Amino acid sequence: MILILCVDDRGGLMFNRRRQSQDRLVRQDMLHLCGARPLAVSPYTARQFGPEDGVKVVEQPGEEDIFFLEDLSPQPVLEQADKLILYHWNRAYPGDVRIQLPPEGWKLDERTEFPGYSHEKITREVYTR
Known part of the structure; x- marks a missing residue:
């Protein structure tokens, strides 16, 4: 599985269930990045996407999925993943669901920066085990 997370500077994903x-x-x-494969998302995350985006709504990701996780603790899913993609907001937000940065046991393979729509700079990092 490929796991995708969006994190702040302290590894935060969510705050107060948002x-x-x-x-x-x-x-x-x-x-x-998904190409022809659908992006798997939870029902919570699906609200960010339109029907034209072709996302696959799942309760739990499968081992072949590209899964964008927002609303759960990442640790159980991280243990199943063989690739990790982090999008960094490059800001510090309040957070109560976090991931350790840098992720322990993972090797950074690629780092790319690009301008976001609402964020001046987004950093995408790709990790493998």
Whole structure:
């Protein structure tokens, strides 16, 4: 599985059961990275996407999925993943659901920066085990 997370500078994903932030150019980048494969998302996350985006709504990701996780603790899913993509907001937000940064046991393979729609700079990092 490929796991995708959006994090702040402290590894935060959510605060008070809500995503910290969102950016339409990050969503476009995720869909582009998926190519012909659908992006798997939870019902909570599906609200960010339109029907034309072709996302697959799942309760739990499968081992072949590209899964964008926002609303759960990432640790159980991280243990199943063989690739991790982090989108950094490059800001510090309040957060109560976090991931350790850098992720322990993962190797950074690629780092790319691009301008977001609502964020001046987005950093995408790709990790493998």
